Amino acid sequence: MIAPSTFALAVLAGTASAAVAPSFTSPAPAPTSQSSFYVGAANSTITNTPNVPGAVFDRFIQIWLENTDFAQAASNPVFQSLAAEGVTLTGYYGVTHPSEPNYLAAVGGDFFGLAADTLEYIPTNMSTVVDLLDQKNISWATYQENMPTDGFEPYNFTNPDNYTYYVRKHNPLVIYESVANISTRSARIRNFNDFAVDVGNNSLSQWIFITPNLRNDAHDTSVGYAASWLTYWLLPLLNDPNFNTNKTLILLTFDENETYTIGNSVYSLLIGGVVPQAMKNTTDSTFYTHYSAISTVENNWDLGNLGRQDTNKTLANVFNLVASVTSYHNNGLTNSSALPQLNITGTIPGPLNPNYFVPYLAPNMNSTGGGSGKTFVAPNVNTSLTTANAPAPVNISASTPTKSSAAGLTSNAGSMITTIAVVAIAAMLL
Ligand SMILES: *[C@@H]1O[C@H](CO)[C@@H](O)[C@H](O)[C@H]1NC(C)=O
Ligand SMILES: *[C@@H]1O[C@H](CO)[C@@H](O)[C@H](O)[C@H]1NC(C)=O
Ligand SMILES: *[C@@H]1O[C@H](CO)[C@@H](O)[C@H](O)[C@H]1NC(C)=O
Ligand SMILES: *[C@@H]1O[C@H](CO)[C@@H](O)[C@H](O)[C@H]1NC(C)=O
Ligand SMILES: *[C@@H]1O[C@H](CO)[C@@H](O)[C@H](O)[C@H]1NC(C)=O
Ligand SMILES: *[C@@H]1O[C@H](CO)[C@@H](O)[C@H](O)[C@H]1NC(C)=O
Ligand SMILES: *[C@@H]1O[C@H](CO)[C@@H](O)[C@H](O)[C@H]1NC(C)=O
Numbered sequence: 001m002i003a004p005s006t007f008a009l010a011v012l013a014g015t016a017s018a019a020v021a022p023s024f025t026s027p028a029p030a031p032t033s034q035s036s037f038y039v040g041a042a043n044s045t046i047t048n049t050p051n052v053p054g055a056v057f058d059r060f061i062q063i064w065l066e067n068t069d070f071a072q073a074a075s076n077p078v079f080q081s082l083a084a085e086g087v088t089l090t091g092y093y094g095v096t097h098p099s100e101p102n103y104l105a106a107v108g109g110d111f112f113g114l115a116a117d118t119l120e121y122i123p124t125n126m127s128t129v130v131d132l133l134d135q136k137n138i139s140w141a142t143y144q145e146n147m148p149t150d151g152f153e154p155y156n157f158t159n160p161d162n163y164t165y166y167v168r169k170h171n172p173l174v175i176y177e178s179v180a181n182i183s184t185r186s187a188r189i190r191n192f193n194d195f196a197v198d199v200g201n202n203s204l205s206q207w208i209f210i211t212p213n214l215r216n217d218a219h220d221t222s223v224g225y226a227a228s229w230l231t232y233w234l235l236p237l238l239n240d241p242n243f244n245t246n247k248t249l250i251l252l253t254f255d256e257n258e259t260y261t262i263g264n265s266v267y268s269l270l271i272g273g274v275v276p277q278a279m280k281n282t283t284d285s286t287f288y289t290h291y292s293a294i295s296t297v298e299n300n301w302d303l304g305n306l307g308r309q310d311t312n313k314t315l316a317n318v319f320n321l322v323a324s325v326t327s328y329h330n331n332g333l334t335n336s337s338a339l340p341q342l343n344i345t346g347t348i349p350g351p352l353n354p355n356y357f358v359p360y361l362a363p364n365m366n367s368t369g370g371g372s373g374k375t376f377v378a379p380n381v382n383t384s385l386t387t388a389n390a391p392a393p394v395n396i397s398a399s400t401p402t403k404s405s406a407a408g409l410t411s412n413a414g415s416m417i418t419t420i421a422v423v424a425i426a427a428m429l430l
């Protein structure tokens with residue numbers, strides 16, 4: 001929950017999207033079919049570099065669902081049948097609230113103090129897992145359901161039926177200008193018609209981030225609705241060798257816990273052809289977070305690191321499925337240990353927190369990540385602006401003009417122009 005005083009203004013928002021759809025309807029005969037519901041026509045097939053083998057997997061697919069109680073997911077028959085095919089991660093945690101900072105963390109290793117779902121543009125000197133993958137020519141893509149065109153920048157998109165299915169806050173790579181503002185990269189931020197074509201042509205990338213729409217990810221609906229979508233979309237793909245090979249690892253997770261006051265544990269599963277028979281229908285209680293999804297990828301392909309929380313040895317344990325093969329040493333924390341509080345929001349300093357503003361800092365170049373590679377430092381990073389000499393956090397929210405506009409949610413604290421921070425208290429779990 002966001003304290004109403006955290007940001008200046010509150011408006012009622014998202015009322016159209018708050019209406020709960022009656023039940024899941026298949027948009028097409030199969031996930032490999034295109035659909036007018038997905039809006040934009042598919043582009044030509046993506047071009048990928050040759051396969052780069054990893055220690056354990058050659059393909060990593062993350063599928064992110066929304067705001068669901070661990071127990072609710074665990075009691076759903078579809079999740080149960082998926083769990084029987086994989087490893088349930090009982091110690092996996094979101095890193096803060098609300099949604100957007102969790103998504104940012106999963107690709108950039110940080111959420112820069114963000115405690116809202118505002119329109120953000122993270123400057124080009126901030127790197128992501130894409131930079132690490134590109135260094136080794138490992139192909140990557142993200143598929144965003146109901147995003148109309150590839151690399152689509154706006155805050156959301158409303159279908160012809162007047163329902164807003166796509167939101168930018170769940171599309172992490174587009175928020176980083178180091179991805180979105182390079183055309184060869186933004187072309188890899190793709191829609192679901194592209195997905196249908198790419199999987200049909202056996203041209204899926206090696207690192208993939210999937211965001212279902214606001215109904216299918218349970219955000220506007222329920223875990224049962226998301227389970228119906230998984231039955232339509234994921235279950236057949238698990239039997240499709242163009243999607244799931246014996247070197248594919250799939251992470252099915254949720255962005256954050258439903259209730260802010262009781263920790264941030266989220267139901268997460270590792271499935272896919274790479275899961276050994278002996279590990280199927282087992283649980284792993286190791287303490288993981290969204291940062292583990294980066295450190296595990298670093299470890300699997302022996303990449304560099306981002307020098308951010310992906311290198312934090314408390315928060316970024318490597319999935320045991322991989323660490324046990326690579327002999328990577330995790331920290332021993334489990335879901336029964338005393339764990340750091342990952343439900344804190346609003347008081348974490350950073351360039352996207354106008355109440356506790358600190359500039360965008362250089363990565364910690366002395367960090368070690370999941371792989372043996374060096375910390376990636378973009379050419380335009382001011383390497384003298386480090387955590388060691390960062391200025392103390394300042395409150396810039398009161399000193400800058402603030403105006404409200406439901407049509408232009410933006411907070412550009414990085415350039416000290418805070419246009420607004422509008423928090424929809426009516427929909428606290430965005
Ligand atoms: C949130 O996580 C806590 C553990 O930190 C768990 O006990 C609780 O069931 C979860 N609640 C929801 C609503 O997900
Ligand atoms: C990646 O591809 C580029 C261009 O083909 C090549 O110059 C470079 O050596 C490759 N890097 C690796 C690590 O394979
Ligand atoms: C396909 O690519 C073209 C050229 O890059 C772009 O203008 C168009 O918006 C793309 N279409 C979709 C559906 O993304
Ligand atoms: C969508 O909204 C517009 C404007 O309010 C309205 O004219 C149109 O009939 C609506 N379309 C549908 C499918 O409800
Ligand atoms: C990146 O693209 C966005 C959206 O088009 C634009 O507002 C921004 O100025 C661009 N940033 C840079 C550094 O070019
Ligand atoms: C994995 O799939 C490849 C290609 O289909 C096949 O050659 C190989 O034998 C399979 N390995 C196992 C362990 O099933
Ligand atoms: C976070 O969760 C813990 C329980 O794990 C609770 O004691 C604490 O009050 C919560 N903090 C916030 C800010 O909600």
Ligand SMILES: *[C@@H]1O[C@H](CO)[C@@H](O)[C@H](O)[C@H]1NC(C)=O
Pocket residue numbers: 084281
């Ligand atoms: C999976 O394990 C549970 C116990 O944790 C057991 O009840 C269930 O029958 C198992 N399912 C399969 C398919 O083996």
Ligand SMILES: *[C@@H]1O[C@H](CO)[C@@H](O)[C@H](O)[C@H]1NC(C)=O
Pocket residue numbers: 312313314315340341
């Ligand atoms: C690593 O994470 C822990 C737990 O959240 C935190 O206390 C610590 O400050 C972090 N370390 C760095 C260097 O950010």
Ligand SMILES: *[C@@H]1O[C@H](CO)[C@@H](O)[C@H](O)[C@H]1NC(C)=O
Pocket residue numbers: 363364365366386387388
């Ligand atoms: C990295 O290590 C060097 C040499 O030990 C030290 O001077 C520097 O301050 C360190 N940088 C950071 C960000 O800790």
Ligand SMILES: *[C@@H]1O[C@H](CO)[C@@H](O)[C@H](O)[C@H]1NC(C)=O
Pocket residue numbers: 123124125126359360361362363380381382383385414415
């Ligand atoms: C990164 O870029 C932003 C925007 O140009 C700038 O404010 C910040 O100081 C830069 N930080 C570093 C470490 O280069």
Ligand SMILES: *[C@@H]1O[C@H](CO)[C@@H](O)[C@H](O)[C@H]1NC(C)=O
Pocket residue numbers: 013014017155156157164167406407408409
């Ligand atoms: C979509 O964006 C519009 C304009 O920025 C905003 O008024 C509306 O609340 C947004 N809806 C959702 C569901 O994000």
